[in-house]
Amino acid sequence: MSEQVITDRLLRSWLRCKRRAWLDRHGEPAQRLWSAHRALALSDQLASFQSLLPQKPGRGEAACAAAAPGVVGLRLHGQGPGGLAVQAHPALLERVAGPSVWGDHAYRPVLGRQGRHLTREHRLLLTLWGRLLAERQQAPVPQALVLAGGGRGLERQRLPLGSGLQRQLDEALERLAGDLRRPEPPPLVADRKKCVLCGWRGLCDQEASRLGHLSEVSGIGGRRRDLLLEQGISNLSDLAASDPAVLAEALAVHGEQHREVAAELVAQARVQAAARPERRAARPVPALPELARAPGVLLYDIESDPDARDDFLHGFVVVPRLPSADPLEAWPRRADPSWRYQPLLALQEHGEARLWLRLRRFLARYPGWPLLHYGETEAIALLRLARRQGAEDGEIEALRARLLDVHARLRRSWRLPVSSYGLKAVASWLGFRWSQAGVDGARCLLWWRQWRRDGGTARLRRIFTYNRDDNLATWAVVCWLLDQEA
Numbered sequence: 001m002s003e004q005v006i007t008d009r010l011l012r013s014w015l016r017c018k019r020r021a022w023l024d025r026h027g028e029p030a031q032r033l034w035s036a037h038r039a040l041a042l043s044d045q046l047a048s049f050q051s052l053l054p055q056k057p058g059r060g061e062a063a064c065a066a067a068a069p070g071v072v073g074l075r076l077h078g079q080g081p082g083g084l085a086v087q088a089h090p091a092l093l094e095r096v097a098g099p100s101v102w103g104d105h106a107y108r109p110v111l112g113r114q115g116r117h118l119t120r121e122h123r124l125l126l127t128l129w130g131r132l133l134a135e136r137q138q139a140p141v142p143q144a145l146v147l148a149g150g151g152r153g154l155e156r157q158r159l160p161l162g163s164g165l166q167r168q169l170d171e172a173l174e175r176l177a178g179d180l181r182r183p184e185p186p187p188l189v190a191d192r193k194k195c196v197l198c199g200w201r202g203l204c205d206q207e208a209s210r211l212g213h214l215s216e217v218s219g220i221g222g223r224r225r226d227l228l229l230e231q232g233i234s235n236l237s238d239l240a241a242s243d244p245a246v247l248a249e250a251l252a253v254h255g256e257q258h259r260e261v262a263a264e265l266v267a268q269a270r271v272q273a274a275a276r277p278e279r280r281a282a283r284p285v286p287a288l289p290e291l292a293r294a295p296g297v298l299l300y301d302i303e304s305d306p307d308a309r310d311d312f313l314h315g316f317v318v319v320p321r322l323p324s325a326d327p328l329e330a331w332p333r334r335a336d337p338s339w340r341y342q343p344l345l346a347l348q349e350h351g352e353a354r355l356w357l358r359l360r361r362f363l364a365r366y367p368g369w370p371l372l373h374y375g376e377t378e379a380i381a382l383l384r385l386a387r388r389q390g391a392e393d394g395e396i397e398a399l400r401a402r403l404l405d406v407h408a409r410l411r412r413s414w415r416l417p418v419s420s421y422g423l424k425a426v427a428s429w430l431g432f433r434w435s436q437a438g439v440d441g442a443r444c445l446l447w448w449r450q451w452r453r454d455g456g457t458a459r460l461r462r463i464f465t466y467n468r469d470d471n472l473a474t475w476a477v478v479c480w481l482l483d484q485e486a
């Protein structure tokens with residue numbers, strides 16, 4: 001493809017992050033990581049399309065001429081502002097009343113929306129598709145269609161492609177072309193939360209760490225970074241060298257919450273700059289005192305499909321206590337292959353009552369064993385489930401007392417030299433390795449959806465392995481906390 005052509009994919013990348021579009025064009029393809037998020041988005045979109053048009057769509061120009069109700073695979077060409085060559089490949093075209101070059105019917109572009117709201121990215125992409133389609137079919141495209149969900153829950157939203165959007169598109173295309181002509185990539189995006197969805201994250205993580213980018217400091221998002229830049233603090237070393245009291249006063253003009261976190265940000269930056277963990281309390285107390293007497297613990301991790309609000313797997317690892325009276329000697333520091341792993345699959349068609357029954361039965365086999373989980377998700381989900389299933393107050397309180405959030409206990413006691421306190425970052429810093437390289441929650445969710453659609457025991461096994469590993473990663477954090485008390 002000519003270096004000059006602007007594609008709809010480049011436009012989508014650019015609307016997410018300017019650097020991403022630049023890397024898409026000029027970056028080394030081998031440095032791009034595969035991301036399950038794209039595959040998940042495409043499978044969601046496919047489900048919406050199948051609900052809209054149950055029959056298989058036709059392909060390309062021939063299908064348009066044959067008046068197929070839906071068409072894929074039509075490549076469109078045209079010119080943008082200043083004679084820019086533009087290409088697009090709409091996800092789906094839906095037949096509407098004509099006339100057009102193909103007869104007494106025409107088409108409009110359709111897109112499957114991810115997330116709850118229509119974004120600028122959706123609008124401008126559809127505007128581009130509509131514009132190029134209008135040229136090809138020699139008939140106007142006054143509106144596009146946006147879908148979300150699938151089956152009986154399919155949402156349809158019409159988007160008028162008016163002159164305001166056309167102007168915004170021209171402006172975006174011009175700026176995109178300008179950014180692609182830069183000799184160097186644009187800077188890292190301010191809010192690096194977006195980077196988890198991007199194939200260039202490996203490359204950009206290295207760059208962020210080389211620069212001491214402020215987003216590398218745990219607790220700093222796009223807004224706080226801007227406030228720190230305004231104060232002349234441009235990287236991690238600057239922040240580590242700041243006076244917390246002076247910074248607190250300077251940030252307080254933007255809101256009390258910023259004053260309150262200033263000291264914490266400086267302390268966190270210092271720990272990261274020194275690459276050494278630091279205890280929070282001058283007089284340390286055990287992070288997990290409940291383990292002193294526990295007969296054993298259950299490690300607990302849930303896998304979820306957040307869009308479907310479906311906690312599809314409740315996985316447990318059973319860790320028995322060793323026969324030692326010394327609480328620090330009582331817990332094995334290495335995962336033992338003989339530990340039982342118990343996955344409880346929650347199939348929606350089986351109903352929640354059945355899941356609750358199985359969970360209760362399983363937990364009743366280990367009375368008084370704490371449930372160790374990382375982050376608040378498991379506690380929230382299990383207690384809500386118990387309440388929905390009519391558990392008595394006493395049972396809910398007993399359950400609540402058994403649930404111990406290792407993440408919260410870690411944060412209460414320690415600052416670590418990590419840019420995130422998520423399980424992946426913390427356990428990796430401790431040297432824990434997941435047995436399936438490169439797998440994350442999105443990949444696991446993709447396997448789940450594929451298993452639901454096509455079955456396959458290998459996929460299910462991979463999901464269980466991932467869930468078991470997350471439990472063992474939690475155990476690695478627990479062991480580290482216990483070792484600090486020795």
Ligand code: SF4
Pocket residue numbers: 016017018019020021023187188189192194195198199200201202204205
């Ligand atoms: S990883 Fe982040 S900064 Fe890098 S290109 Fe992707 S979105 Fe932009």
